[in-house]
Amino acid sequence: MAMEGTLTATVRLATPADAPSIAKLIRELADFEELSHACVVTEEKLHSSLWKLPPFQGPTVLMLEVCQQEENVVEVKEDWHAEGEVFEPIVRSVVLKNPIDDSAREGFRSPSTGTHTTVGFVLFFPNYSTFLAKGGYYIEDLYVRKPYRGTGLGTILLKSVVQQAKKLRAGRVEWCVLDWNVNAIKFYEGLGAKVMPEWRICRLTGEALEACAL
16 A cells, blocks of 8 residues: 555664664665675674664664554654663654555564554764864765655655764764765755765775785
8 A cells, every 4th residue: 555645754773673674775775876796784794793882882773664644653662772872763744745655565564663664774883083083973874765765754864863963962974975876966965965076985895905904
């Protein structure tokens, strides 16, 4: 059944129970960026690498979920915080201009409520600016599933990271965007982000990483 009218969007802290959805979303992102050949993510790898540090002190994932506003909205409660910063779920209403037909909806049921549908995620981690002498956050991935793009949900997801960064007095939030992804570039610029074409990413991975080590 198509989703229409007004949606309730919730951004919450991911838990280990979200690993299957996160893995599927990462694979979808790799397909979109034509980088599937480089994507080796598995649920097991996520379990062994995420959730080792308290939220916002290491890799942190926020999940984006929706449900029809007229449905009984289940309160979302986080089931872990360790000694990290508490993140209260962010809830917003989104008015749809057009109905959304999500054929994969059943495969993205939220483990947190059983009724909400997972539609995206953002993964980020702390970094540090020597020029500002302040910590900040780097967004590794921000992804919204195709049926839900252009609805304002991506803005809610990105601003959730920015809001938390402000709360923690971070100096900046930064990320990369592929040069051919014109829609994403316009979206980020519309939010006030500066795209910096004079900078280039340098990366060592795989055999090159091993060869460069002392």
